[in-house]
Amino acid sequence: MTDLVEGDLIITEIMQNPSQVDDQYGEWFELFNNAGGTVDLDGLYVYDLGSNDFTVSGELLVEDGEFVVFGNDDDTSANGDVDVDYDYSAGSMSLGNSDDELYLAESSSMATVIDSVEWDSGATFPDPTGASTSLDPSTYDDSDNDDGENWCEATSTFGDGDCGTPGSDDDSCPVETTEYGDGYDASGNYGIHGANYLLGQKLTLSSAITLTGFGMRTYTSSATCQVALYTDSSGPATLVAQSGGDTFSTGDTEVSLSGSDVALTAGDYWLMKVCSESYYMTEDTSSTSTTHYQHLSYGSTLPSSYSSSYTDHLMAAWLVGY
Numbered sequence: 001m002t003d004l005v006e007g008d009l010i011i012t013e014i015m016q017n018p019s020q021v022d023d024q025y026g027e028w029f030e031l032f033n034n035a036g037g038t039v040d041l042d043g044l045y046v047y048d049l050g051s052n053d054f055t056v057s058g059e060l061l062v063e064d065g066e067f068v069v070f071g072n073d074d075d076t077s078a079n080g081d082v083d084v085d086y087d088y089s090a091g092s093m094s095l096g097n098s099d100d101e102l103y104l105a106e107s108s109s110m111a112t113v114i115d116s117v118e119w120d121s122g123a124t125f126p127d128p129t130g131a132s133t134s135l136d137p138s139t140y141d142d143s144d145n146d147d148g149e150n151w152c153e154a155t156s157t158f159g160d161g162d163c164g165t166p167g168s169d170d171d172s173c174p175v176e177t178t179e180y181g182d183g184y185d186a187s188g189n190y191g192i193h194g195a196n197y198l199l200g201q202k203l204t205l206s207s208a209i210t211l212t213g214f215g216m217r218t219y220t221s222s223a224t225c226q227v228a229l230y231t232d233s234s235g236p237a238t239l240v241a242q243s244g245g246d247t248f249s250t251g252d253t254e255v256s257l258s259g260s261d262v263a264l265t266a267g268d269y270w271l272m273k274v275c276s277e278s279y280y281m282t283e284d285t286s287s288t289s290t291t292h293y294q295h296l297s298y299g300s301t302l303p304s305s306y307s308s309s310y311t312d313h314l315m316a317a318w319l320v321g322y
């Protein structure tokens with residue numbers, strides 16, 4: 001086997017629990033060649049912390065930056081239609097559906113562990129059925145793949161219909177978004193907000209985020225609104241992001257930015273909205289802020305200067321990002 005050191009192979013995908021076929025035919029896992037050149041995996045020792053192990057026998061070349069798929073059955077008519085590069089046979093290794101491990105070493109002496117992954121029945125790793133456990137492509141690293149946060153369930157289908165990307169780049173994991181902004185009272189206090197007023201309140205970000213959208217909570221009715229974010233300079237200053245015209249109906253509505261995500265530094269901002277009709281917006285009546293507003297016809301280009309202000313309750317509106 002090519003001499004390999006830790007990190008030269010990365011475990012990138014694990015199909016521990018297929019649905020289309022029984023586990024004894026349809027388990028597989030995928031490795032990524034991170035060695036910087038073509039490697040021959042003849043002699044690679046694959047094992048778990050129980051009683052499973054096998055040693056690759058025969059030349060198994062993998063080019064730099066390419067994937068290799070190990071399966072317990074290489075018969076595509078029986079294994080869910082996955083192209084397996086190396087068949088280790090179901091008797092030598094099973095991939096536990098709850099918790100289990102995969103270790104790679106240069107030989108059965110285990111002097112050099114090249115990579116390992118330990119999954120944990122859903123505690124921190126995904127726990128899929130009919131989909132592989134799939135490493136986000138931004139984290140093809142032998143340390144990063146120890147962290148369950150960097151794995152997700154595959155979403156692309158292959159072969160007979162299970163989800164996975166055997167032999168090719170993994171699906172990107174969904175971005176976990178969070179709500180940012182000042183808290184509000186969710187008890188259903190509300191006030192009517194007039195149409196064609198651009199109105200907003202100050203909001204403080206305690207850390208930098210990537211802004212992906214906005215949210216608002218409304219109490220009754222629905223309205224079409226533009227939402228926007230401005231920098232602060234003793235009031236709303238410069239427009240930094242906006243949504244298109246979106247319908248806000250009863251409850252919480254979150255909308256995307258019109259345009260790309262926006263990187264925001266920590267600090268003060270103004271969250272503004274202008275709607276086409278009057279509607280009820282949930283407010284926190286225990287909190288007030290200086291609110292800036294001005295007449296503005298819905299659909300107009302959003303301005304960057306304000307003159308009017310008054311003190312009002314905090315609106316239930318927030319930023320969405322990560």
Ligand SMILES: [Ca+2]
Pocket residue numbers: 016017018023027094095096097
């Ligand atoms: Ca299994």
Ligand SMILES: [Ca+2]
Pocket residue numbers: 048050052093094095096100101
């Ligand atoms: Ca096992």
Ligand SMILES: [Ca+2]
Pocket residue numbers: 115116117141142143144145146
């Ligand atoms: Ca690892």
Ligand SMILES: [Ca+2]
Pocket residue numbers: 012013030067164165166167168169170171
């Ligand atoms: Ca893959």
